[in-house]
Structures are given as structure tokens and as C-alpha cells.
Amino acid sequence: IAGITQAPTSQILAAGRRMTLRCTQDMRHNAMYWYRQDLGLGLRLIHYSNTAGTTGKGEVPDGYSVSRANTDDFPLTLASAVPSQTSVYFCASGAGGTGANVLTFGAGSRLTVL
């Protein structure tokens, strides 16, 4: 089934540790995104990539980094996790181009930083 795979599904992490959330899509979409969802705050964009080899900062990029070495993969790295990064993280992809940019989301990665 075509879509987005995120890993891990859930993780508990000690503060100060490094963590990489993985995201892979098989739809050959140009654009990929990382959002975080927090209660009462909705979905906020962390980083995005319009095409392989390029990345950009979203609304809440501090403490996170991304890379886009190829079309399919878009990992999100927390270099030194802090408790405020406890959240549910969603990876998404979209074909881009003209028209409504309909994004396809993964099932999410729930991260708890203690």
C-alpha cells in the first residue's frame, strides 16, 4: 500500500540524548514535511523539503535538523532532546505543483523526553 512509513512508532528518551525519527515515502512526491502536534496548538511545521537536496525551516525549527539525500527519505534529528520536544511528530509528503497541495501523512511518532 502506497504511503508514508514512520519509525519508531513510540519512543521514550532521556533529555540530552540524540534521536532520529525516520520517514520514508513510496509515492515519488517531490515535497516532504515534518509537523509536530501538541494539545491546543494543532499541527506546526518544523522543517520542509520542496525537492531532494533542498530543505527549509518551518514555524518551529529550533532544536531540529533534517536532510533530504533522496526523494524517498526525510529523517528528522533532535541533536540534544529537551522535555519541550515531547510531542507527536508527523511526516507528510505532497506532489507540489499547481492546485491544492494535498499532503499525505504518516501515522506519527510519539516521542516522550524525560
Place this chain on the structure above:
Amino acid sequence: DQQVKQNSPSLSVQEGRISILNCDYTNSMFDYFLWYKKYPAEGPTFLISISSIKDKNEDGRFTVFLNKSAKHLSLHIVPSQPGDSAVYFCAASAGSGAGSYQLTFGKGTKLSVIP
């Protein structure tokens, strides 16, 4: 500054009645608006969209209305069913010309359809 606002955190509706979810926006550059539905422990799924050059788009039980002058859109679900109980997110994009296809989301409205 929140560019997409959903001012009602929650809404309860009887099964069979109409559900109306509202969304306001501030950025005049937005040219597409989308609604997403999210069940617990799942990712958001696309529901329906509307271009800024239209004022209505319908898909089965779901209709989205856009009032550009008021910078307001609404999602109507008729008739509402218990399976519609979910969090609904309004989202907007400012077009592909800028080379960026980001969606800006509202905070969501939790819809509960009571049997």
C-alpha cells in the same frame, strides 16, 4: 500571529443532524483551503479542498463554503454520523508560485457525533 484560526475547540452534534465547523484566516495570499480529519493514534487524512476562486465545493456528505470577503470558510457535514467523530483541521496554502507548498493548519475542532 495565527494565520488560520479555528475558534471552537469542540462541537457536539446529534446523529443525523448537520455539523458545521468554522475556520477563519488572515493571510490574503492563501489560494487553497483544505480540511483534514484525524482519528486518535492515526495521521490526518485529507477530506476536501476548495480553491479561492470558488465559493463552494461538495463531495458527498461534505460541503465546504468559502467567503473570501470575510476570510471565512466552513465545513458542513450532512447528515452527521458517529463515524465522523474526530478532530477536524482547517489548512491553507499560499500557492505554488513561490516554490513552497506548505500548509498552515488551524488548531483543530474535535467533533463528537452523539448516537
